[in-house]
């Protein structure tokens with residue numbers, strides 16, 4: 001990617017992230033995702049730190065950034081329903097179903113999203129697609145089940161590749177599944193989760209986003225779920 005394209009994409013990420021601030025209720029505990037787009041959101045949230053109670057985080061990386069900026073981070077087990085969860089995506093379709101987990105944080109992201117009333121997805125417009133699957137679908141697997149899970153994934157029509165050298169925050173491994181053209185995201189999400197040894201997969205289809213803020217680096221378009 002050229003330097004100019006990269007800085008336009010960064011600007012798009014920043015604009016989408018800053019637009020999410022208006023969805024943060026005062027005095028709330030905010031659900032915070034993971035990734036380069038969310039990092040801009042965390043930076044914007046820091047300016048509001050005296051107006052919110054704190055955050056629940058989806059990764060060690062986001063926790064470290066939140067704490068560094070003086071935003072208290074709570075354990076999810078001590079918190080009830082979260083009003084708003086803000087997170088990025090690797091791909092998002094017009095139904096606001098997503099592929100996530102490019103950064104390996106999919107499982108904790110799915111947990112925090114499940115507890116949250118409203119999911120706001122923030123992304124640059126390169127993530128907006130008609131059909132999910134061009135981006136390899138991450139699947140988090142218990143290490144001893146890696147080969148078995150990979151064979152089961154092949155039987156479902158995907159090409160799994162072990163993400164070497166990566167251990168998730170939960171101590172597991174990731175298989176990135178290539179060559180999927182995902183016409184029925186909810187079906188595939190369920191089938192993958194039924195494989196013994198799979199912890200979760202990066203399809204956020206059953207619980208997609210409620211709002212997507214997508215930027216081209218100039219404007220931010222707001223999409224709501226169809």
Ligand SMILES: O=C[C@H](O)[C@H](O)[C@H](O)COP(=O)(O)O
Pocket residue numbers: 033034035036037038087088089090099100101102103104105106109
């Ligand atoms: O595990 C990572 C997350 O699912 C991210 O939200 C996703 O990979 C998008 O990251 P970025 O904002 O860096 O493109």
